[in-house]
Amino acid sequence: MPIPVVAFLPVTSKVAAPALFTRLFGLIFPHFPNEWHMVVGLLAASSMILGNLIAVTQISMKRMLAYPSISQIGYIMIGVLAADPENGYASMITYTFIYILMNLGTFARITSFGLRTGTDNIRDYAGLYMKDPVLTFSPVLRSPSLGGIPPPSGFFGKLYLFWHGWKAGSYPSVLVALVTSVISIYYYLKIIKLMFTGKNGRSDVSTTYIRNSLVSPSISKSSIEIAMIIRALASILSGILIDPIIGITRNTLFQMNYINFMFPNFFFLLGNLSPLPECILVFSLITVILIDLSNKGRNTILLYRISLISVSIGAVVLLCQWVIQIQSVSIVSENYWISNFSYIFRFFLLICSPLSILLSVDYIRCSKTALAEFLFFLLTASSGGMVPRWANDLVTLYVALELSSLSSRFLSGHTKKDIRSNEATTKFLLMGGASSSFLLYGFSPLHGISGGQLQLDKTASVLPLSQYLVVIHTAIAFILAGTAFKLSLVPFHQWTPDVYEGVR
Structure with missing residues (x-):
């Protein structure tokens, strides 16, 4: 399956399926709150735990991103479980928007690297900064956002989501989300470290794939480079403007x-x-x-x-x-x-x-x-x-x-x-x-x-x-x-x- 397709699929599912949840279960769940809220909470917690734990063990970049996508939907479900149309749904929508920017940007990087090297093995990213600084600094700006490290928008999106989940009484789900977010920070930072430290821990040694790869074209000539820069800037700006974004989302839902x-x-x-x-x-x-x-x-x-x-x-x-x-x-x-x-x-x-x-x-x-x-x-x-x-x-x-x-x-x-x-x-x-x-x-x-x-x-x-x-x-x-x-x-x-x- 083409990499642009994989960039598109998780985003559409994370948009269409929560839309289905809020539309369908928003009508049905209020009549049966105790039975089904617990089931959905267990599914969300299981997704957060399994997705992040298995991601740590992966050596393929594609599989490593597949499991975090499973955990991300667990985070989004916290907003659904909050059952608070004003704050819970607003936090879910805000985090979904941030996730779209982060996910598409990450796959832009993988697309560019795969076209130039023909590999998606995480170890083959070693020493990438020596060959392609643009491709290196894109994940440096975006991975902390996926993991929830400040100041990028992912941190504030998770903070807003977890806070309203906690206020709604979803204590187990929020605690699981906090612990698994720390785990996700580990494997995202591990990739960044590998890009800068090089092969065998030597910053001056890169892999054969990196040495033989094509040099990144100028930003103005590559649609992938353009997409990467747009998403990186959008991720930073959405973090800086997170308060107005949250306010606009909350107000426009019911204004x-x-x-x-x-x-x-x-x-x-x-x-x-x-x-x-x-x-x-x-x-x-x-x-x-x-x-x-x-x-x-x-x-x-x-x-x-x-x-x-x-x-x-x-x-x-x-x-x-x-x-x-x-x-x-x-x-x-x-x-x-x-x-x-x-x-x-x-x-x-x-x-x-x-x-x-x-x-x-x-x-x-x-x-x-x-x-x-x-x-x-x-x-x-x-x-x-x-x-x-x-x-x-x-x-x-x-x-x-x-x-x-x-x-x-x-x-x-x-x-x-x-x-x-x-x-x-x-x-x-x-x-x-x-x-x-x-x-x-x-x-x-x-x-x-x-x-x-x-x-x-x-x-x-x-x-x-x-x-x-x-x-x-x-x-x-x-x-x-x-x-x-x-x-x-x-x-x-x-x-x-x-x-x-x-x-x-």
């Missing part, structure tokens, strides 16, 4: 905008045009395929420009809708519920897409793989991942999740001629199919018990009055298992390291 009352007709029109960003992505992916067919894959620059411009336009449109419409509204027969949560999570995905496209430029050129297919499935996964947080019926929710998941699985098989990539894709397809089945087995009983209701809010309102509590708890268990597969929560995480390692 009312009086423009809505001044222009009610425009507000109604804007509400019914809320799917416009997704429509822009769909139009762009169709355009990409048509241009590729007519030019037989020759005009790659045009495909990149169309993709980047369309995603940028979608982000601008979404921001305009967000600024004007700060009030929840239902559209299309109450099948969609537009709120500030939906704007935030959709905007996160619109940030991920162009950065992942920038990562793919050099990779696609060097690997000589099909660009149009890559862009098509990436845009499809983005458009599908934007829907779950504002879907208000079971069918739309399931179809959107499957659209995003299935496109991600096709992306994972983009390098079709590589055996290990095919093996990783097969595992991803099998485990992804299992998670989809679990979700469907969970949705079906809820649909039946509620008397055929599809709307989530109406379905949830019927559950406390039902006499089929065993069936309801079984359905919730299936939904939780299916979501845990997509999130890579322990013990549903087995596919994640293998898929990461299958990157070629």
Whole structure:
């Protein structure tokens, strides 16, 4: 699986699945708080412990990053468990935003190093600073943020998240998160030390891979270098401006905008045009395929420009809708519920897409793989991942999740001629199919018990009055298992390291 795909996949899952959690379980969990909060807390704690402990033992950079991605979702779940829409969800959203910047930047470094050396072994990073200072100082700025060392934004994001989790009474989860964060600092600093100390502890000796690698091109000529610098600066700036970011997140979640009352007709029109960003992505992916067919894959620059411009336009449109419409509204027969949560999570995905496209430029050129297919499935996964947080019926929710998941699985098989990539894709397809089945087995009983209701809010309102509590708890268990597969929560995480390692 191409490295830009692996940079994109964990970010989309960390955005779409928490969106599903806050939307679905925010309606169901309040009726059964004691039973299921404990289960989710155990899953989160197990993910934090296992992810960080196994990461210490890894020698492959890709597998070493796979296990921290498992632990990161455990941290994010602390905000979900807080069940505090104002502070708990705001802390979760803030940390998710910071994680997006950190994760994409880390994979930009791995992409650059892999293209120049052909290896991802951690030991082969020894002495990197002598050959490529830009590639060295990027993780120096970013790894402390992933581990939670001040002053980068990761420290303040974790502090805000853990503090509100503690105030909400999630004491075991927060204590586990603190201990495992210290463990993560160890293996991140170990890599930084290796880059500067060189082979066998000698600062003047680098590995054969480093000595034979290509010299990093100037920043202005490399899309990967540009992506690395953007993410490094964004990580630093978000740390400096963390207080305004937290304040904006908390205020915009519940603040009312009086423009809505001044222009009610425009507000109604804007509400019914809320799917416009997704429509822009769909139009762009169709355009990409048509241009590729007519030019037989020759005009790659045009495909990149169309993709980047369309995603940028979608982000601008979404921001305009967000600024004007700060009030929840239902559209299309109450099948969609537009709120500030939906704007935030959709905007996160619109940030991920162009950065992942920038990562793919050099990779696609060097690997000589099909660009149009890559862009098509990436845009499809983005458009599908934007829907779950504002879907208000079971069918739309399931179809959107499957659209995003299935496109991600096709992306994972983009390098079709590589055996290990095919093996990783097969595992991803099998485990992804299992998670989809679990979700469907969970949705079906809820649909039946509620008397055929599809709307989530109406379905949830019927559950406390039902006499089929065993069936309801079984359905919730299936939904939780299916979501845990997509999130890579322990013990549903087995596919994640293998898929990461299958990157070629």
